Amino acid sequence: MKFELNEEQLQIQEMVRSLARKSFAPGAARTDGESIYPAENMRQLADLGLLGMLFPAAYGGSEAGAMGYNIALREVAGGCASTAVGMAVTNMVGETIWKFGNEEQRKRFLPGLASESIGPGAFALTEPSAGSDAGGMRTFAVEDGDRYILNGSKSFITNGGRAGVTIVLALTQKEPRKISAFLVEPGTTGFSAGKPENKLGLKGSDTVSLSFDECGIPKRNMLGAPGEGFRIAMSALDGGRIGIASQAIGIANAALETATAYAKDRKQFGQPIAEFQAIQWMLADSATELDAAQLLVYRAACLKDQGKPYTRESSMAKLFASEAGNRVCHKAVQVLGGYGYVSEYPVERHLRDVRVTTIYEGTSEVQRIVLSRSMLR
Numbered sequence: 001m002k003f004e005l006n007e008e009q010l011q012i013q014e015m016v017r018s019l020a021r022k023s024f025a026p027g028a029a030r031t032d033g034e035s036i037y038p039a040e041n042m043r044q045l046a047d048l049g050l051l052g053m054l055f056p057a058a059y060g061g062s063e064a065g066a067m068g069y070n071i072a073l074r075e076v077a078g079g080c081a082s083t084a085v086g087m088a089v090t091n092m093v094g095e096t097i098w099k100f101g102n103e104e105q106r107k108r109f110l111p112g113l114a115s116e117s118i119g120p121g122a123f124a125l126t127e128p129s130a131g132s133d134a135g136g137m138r139t140f141a142v143e144d145g146d147r148y149i150l151n152g153s154k155s156f157i158t159n160g161g162r163a164g165v166t167i168v169l170a171l172t173q174k175e176p177r178k179i180s181a182f183l184v185e186p187g188t189t190g191f192s193a194g195k196p197e198n199k200l201g202l203k204g205s206d207t208v209s210l211s212f213d214e215c216g217i218p219k220r221n222m223l224g225a226p227g228e229g230f231r232i233a234m235s236a237l238d239g240g241r242i243g244i245a246s247q248a249i250g251i252a253n254a255a256l257e258t259a260t261a262y263a264k265d266r267k268q269f270g271q272p273i274a275e276f277q278a279i280q281w282m283l284a285d286s287a288t289e290l291d292a293a294q295l296l297v298y299r300a301a302c303l304k305d306q307g308k309p310y311t312r313e314s315s316m317a318k319l320f321a322s323e324a325g326n327r328v329c330h331k332a333v334q335v336l337g338g339y340g341y342v343s344e345y346p347v348e349r350h351l352r353d354v355r356v357t358t359i360y361e362g363t364s365e366v367q368r369i370v371l372s373r374s375m376l377r
């Protein structure tokens with residue numbers, strides 16, 4: 001078992017760390033405070049090949065594999081979490097089209113996603129009454145000549161409304177239930193997006209509802225075979241969950257760095273607070289939790305790159321890293337005391353940004369269901 005990154009992975013880490021710290025971190029407070037979509041950051045990611053990391057160069061991708069991609073995503077999340085979520089969904093959509101799309105669909109969408117020329121990608125599974133129980137969706141698609149007519153709505157869709165392509169999951173048969181996946185393009189008649197949600201964190205990322213009102217989708221835009229949608233969605237989420245773990249680690253690591261520097265600098269009772277064991281233990285526990293989370297991410301990503309099953313490992317990585325990331329950010333605020341609670345320091349933003357990682361792409365409770373089912377089967 002090797003615990004070292006290879007030359008290529010180290011290069012990705014160095015390049016993206018430098019980009020995130022020099023270019024993304026300085027603007028992250030404004031992105032958050034004014035809820036600005038980080039368009040310039042996304043353009044820079046595209047220029048460096050970081051929006052098509054999970055598909056081949058023949059389609060404009062950079063073929064970094066799950067390890068390379070997760071290393072990059074962690075660094076971006078440390079600089080600007082709103083940028084990281086846009087990057088994550090775009091990469092997930094690109095990989096899913098590459099994996100399940102036909103040649104014509106790959107050529108039509110992948111180069112534009114990687115270069116951002118068509119905009120980011122979006123993935124629409126959740127509905128107002130179907131969140132954790134995603135299979136209980138109501139959005140319905142009926143065959144009509146050479147089209148499917150979609151009716152229904154989706155909620156909480158990242159990049160929705162500004163995406164160049166949205167993977168939309170819809171029922172195509174009610175008894176027995178069959179779900180299919182569609183590639184929906186902007187400007188399609190009957191397809192509209194609501195206003196961005198006002199969120200606790202990730203304020204630079206657009207999260208919107210999507211509506212489908214007699215929306216005609218050409219049959220050539222079905223992704224995979226009829227009825228294959230749920231399998232496609234679960235496959236996308238398997239990979240996506242490793243990414244959420246990386247986001248949580250990146251955000252929490254940034255908070256821990258701030259807390260460590262602050263503890264050395266801040267004096268109370270005539271000495272730096274870093275001299276107090278209570279502070280030292282918070283820092284030590286945080287570093288240990290983040291390292292453990294990182295190892296779970298590396299294991300899941302390695303298995304994925306080797307083409308081995310990794311559903312259980314990705315679920316464990318997501319569950320542990322997101323919960324640990326929340327604990328670490330919570331402690332970072334504690335280390336900074338009152339200064340941790342105000343926006344002069346970034347840790348209050350990190351705490352708000354990391355909060356959602358135990359919720360999206362399957363809550364912690366859902367991960368525990370996935371894991372216990374695999375144990376008790």
Ligand SMILES: Cc1cc2nc3c(=O)[nH]c(=O)nc-3n(C[C@H](O)[C@H](O)[C@H](O)COP(=O)(O)OP(=O)(O)OC[C@H]3O[C@@H](n4cnc5c(N)ncnc54)[C@H](O)[C@@H]3O)c2cc1C
Pocket residue numbers: 089122123124125126130131132133155156157158159199202207356359360361362363364365366369
């Ligand atoms: C910022 C943001 C971005 C998002 N982006 C996307 C996106 O791009 N695409 C997309 O499709 N979705 C997206 N989502 C939706 C997200 O995936 C859902 O919010 C999530 O899956 C939870 O669904 P829900 O909100 O309906 O909660 P619910 O399913 O209603 O859950 C509420 C609570 O009940 C618990 N619960 C539910 N069922 C069980 C059970 N069987 N056992 C125990 N506890 C249970 C949950 O764990 C949770 O604590 C996003 C959400 C947010 C907040």
